[in-house]
Amino acid sequence: MKVQRVNRPKTQRGKRFLEGRGSKLIEDPRSLLCIRGSKTNLTMKNVLKNIHILKQPNSTMYQRKNLDIFPFENLSKLEWYCQKSDSSMFAYVTNTKKRPNNLILARLHNYQLLDMFEFSVEKFKSFDEFKTMKFVYGNKPCLIFQGEAFDTDNNYKRLKCFFLDFFRGQTSINELDLNGLDHVLTFTVNTTKTIYIRVYRIQLKKSGHRIPRIELEEIGPSFDLSMKRSNLASDDYYKRTLKKPKGMKEKKVKNTTMDVFGTKMGRIHMEKQDFNQLQTRKLKALKRPHARVTATDDENVSSKRRKSNEQKE
Secondary structure (H helix, E strand, O other), X not given: OOOOOOOOOOOHHHHHHHHHHOOOOOOOOOOEEEEEOOOOOHHHHHHHHHHHHHHOOOEEEOOXXXXXXXXXXXXXXXXXXXXXXXXXXXXXXXXXXXXXXXXXXXXXXXXXXXXXXXEEEEEEXXXXXXXXXXXXXXXOOEEEXXXXXXXXXXXXXXXXXXXXXXXXXXXXXXXXXXXXXXXXXXXXXXXXXXXXXXEEEEEEEXXXXXXXXXXXXXXXOEEEEEEEEEEEOOHHHHHHHOOOOHHHOOOOOOOEEEXXXXXXXXXXXXXXXXXXXXXXOOOHHHOOOOOOOOHHHHHHHHHHHHHHHHHHO
């Protein structure tokens, strides 16, 4: 049996590097690796470049051509590239006679394939063809899905989950400034199962009221895609990837409920109280009245005082 050698970090820089690659309760945003094959054309180069821009700053792009890689046959080389660049997604483009304008998008879990989709790019417009103001790269977008297939077809259900995971960015955010929500991505599926991806910039204009009037202006890029093949993980493996660690689970508190207004209500169980032993504030009005002093009581008090004086003498 071959024993695998474990290389421990010798410097603080190496230690921080390994800690950044290690598991965390709240993971970093998913990063993308953009790769092009040995046979590509100018259109697919622009497609890869625009996907890289949409995913910034969590995207890495390889500029050199790579040898022919067939992801649906052997994925080991792409998995190694993703592990080397610490990326959990990749985009791979090629252009051949058999599969023209071919785009492959995939996501990994623990550097192993989770979902992979192959598309044919039927129509494409880049950023440069829209002479309008762009959005701030790195801002979280608003995602809109339209079409019955996203709710009925199993492949398109998983594709919807893939796009949500692809564009959502940072997840550990408690508050979001609406002024920073400056662009919208729409995903539409028609009856022929063609996917239309459009990007719009949100414009806030005067409406004469407190709430502004919202208009959308297309800023590009735009994609018309048709799905050719898909490689989906099994349902058991997919459920295991959705499992949250114990540190992320909220601890349940007994006897607490939440009403419709978001107010937290609690129920306390106590024993029956004896109000006769209840400690209250000591006021003169609440004191018990003294018993009347009789003549015999005065004689007893005076005799006691007389005896105490005689003992002192």
